[in-house]
Amino acid sequence: MAHVHKYERQQFEKLFRQEQIDHLDKRLQILDAFLQIEGHVTAGLLEQKLQEKHGDQFSENFVTETLELMCRFGFARKNRFQNGEAQYEHRHLGHHHDHMICTKCGRVIEFENQHIEALQQEVAHSYGFHLLQHRLEMYGICSDCMQQRMHQMPLYAAKPGERVVITELTGGSSSRLRLMSMGLRVDDHVEIITNYGRGQVVVAAGNQRYVLGRGLAGKIIVEPQAGKNSGKGADAAR
Numbered sequence: 157m158a159h160v161h162k163y164e165r166q167q168f169e170k171l172f173r174q175e176q177i178d179h180l181d182k183r184l185q186i187l188d189a190f191l192q193i194e195g196h197v198t199a200g201l202l203e204q205k206l207q208e209k210h211g212d213q214f215s216e217n218f219v220t221e222t223l224e225l226m227c228r229f230g231f232a233r234k235n236r237f238q239n240g241e242a243q244y245e246h247r248h249l250g251h252h253h254d255h256m257i258c259t260k261c262g263r264v265i266e267f268e269n270q271h272i273e274a275l276q277q278e279v280a281h282s283y284g285f286h287l288l289q290h291r292l293e294m295y296g297i298c299s300d301c302m303q304q305r306m307h308q309m310p311l312y313a314a315k316p317g318e319r320v321v322i323t324e325l326t327g328g329s330s331s332r333l334r335l336m337s338m339g340l341r342v343d344d345h346v347e348i349i350t351n352y353g354r355g356q357v358v359v360a361a362g363n364q365r366y367v368l369g370r371g372l373a374g375k376i377i378v379e380p381q382a383g384k385n386s387g388k389g390a391d392a393a394r
Contacts, residue, residue, distance in 0.1 A: 157194070160248075161188075161191045161192075164187070164191060164231060164246075165184065165187060165188070165191075167231075168183075168184065168187050168226075168229075168231060169184060171229050172225075172229075175229075177225065179218075182213065182214065182218070182222075183222045183225070185206065185210060185214075186202070186206065186214070186219055186222045186223075187222075187226070187231070189202060189205050189206050189209070190202060190223070190226070190232070190244070190246070191246060193205070194246055195245065195264075196235065196243040196244070196245050196264045197243060197244055197245075198241050198242065198243055198244075199216055199219045199220040199223055199242070199244070200216055200241075202219055202223070202244075203215070203216045203219045206219065223244050226244070227244070227247075230247055230249070231246070231247060232244045232245065232246060232247055233245050233246075233247040235255070237255070237257045237262075237264065237293060238257065238259070238295070240262075243264070252268070252273070253266045253267060253268050254266070254267055254268070254269070254272070254291070254292035254293070254294070255267075255292070255293050255294070256293075256294045256295075256296065256298075257293060257294070257295050257296075258296065258297055258298035258301055259295050259296065259297065259315050259316075259317075260297050260298070260301040260315065261298065261300070261301050263298050263300075263301075265298065272292065276290055276292075295317060296317075297315065297318075307379055308323055308324075308377050308378070308379045309377070309378060309379070310373065310374040310375075310376065310377060310378075311346070311348075311357060311359070311368070311373040311374070311376040311377075311378050312351065312357050312370050312373040312374055314348045314351065314378060315348060315351065316348050316349065316350055316351050317347075317348060318347070318348045318380070319345060319346070319347050319348075319380075319381040320345075320346050320348070320378035320379060320380055320381055321343065321344070321345055321346070321378060321379055321380075321381055322340065322341065322342050322343060322344045322346060322376055322377070322378055323342065323343075323377050323378060323379050324342060324376075324377040325340075325341075325342060325375060325376060325377075326375045326376075326377060327375035331372065331375050332375075334372070335372070335375070335376065338366060339361070339364055339366070340361060340366065340376065344361045344362075345361065345381060346359045346360065346361045346378065347359060347360045347361075349365065354370060355370070356368060356369055356370070357369075357370065357373040
């Protein structure tokens with residue numbers, strides 16, 4: 157990797173001199189710090205790394221401006237996973253990878269799969285579409301977060317897009333009756349549609365959508381669908 161970084165630095169200096177980009181020495185220091193990370197990094201985090209090594213010489217605005225120039229000249233790629241804060245990664249020429257993003261801890265996992273690459277080309281060709289570039293982002297929960305997670309949890313702890321199975325309806329008899337009258341029962345398979353902060357939770361079971369307050373959602377105990385017999389669907393439970 158060291159020889160790759162050395163070559164990238166030479167290219168960087170050549171192009172920035174050619175385009176008469178100012179403050180070249182400082183921008184080279186930013187490039188060096190960026191390449192040492194070799195991962196996804198925000199401008200703020202990169203600024204912190206630079207301050208640890210060089211002191212208070214770099215503003216976040218200057219770091220961001222340099223990262224944007226690096227994107228422009230092909231040294232970096234900018235991502236906004238889930239429309240969050242911009243993250244930058246080293247762009248290796250001739251190399252493509254996709255991402256898996258953990259919605260719990262924010263971890264970004266890079267992966268390559270030639271079957272997926274070939275399938276995307278095949279799909280584009282079947283539509284008569286000339287594919288220029290593409291980006292695949294897969295959202296879920298990483299293995300570390302899954303290990304730390306409770307096996308059973310209240311419904312409001314599930315993430316959007318997750319599929320869970322109702323294992324218990326808790327609370328008083330009135331709460332249980334209310335949930336059952338809505339059509340939710342133990343062993344129903346449920347998909348989380350939306351779950352924002354402390355607001356309502358919207359779920360789907362079978363072909364029905366349900367809007368639940370967090371209090372009521374807390375009385376529904378669920379576990380990940382993989383933990384139950386997947387052959388038992390919501391419609392079959394009714």
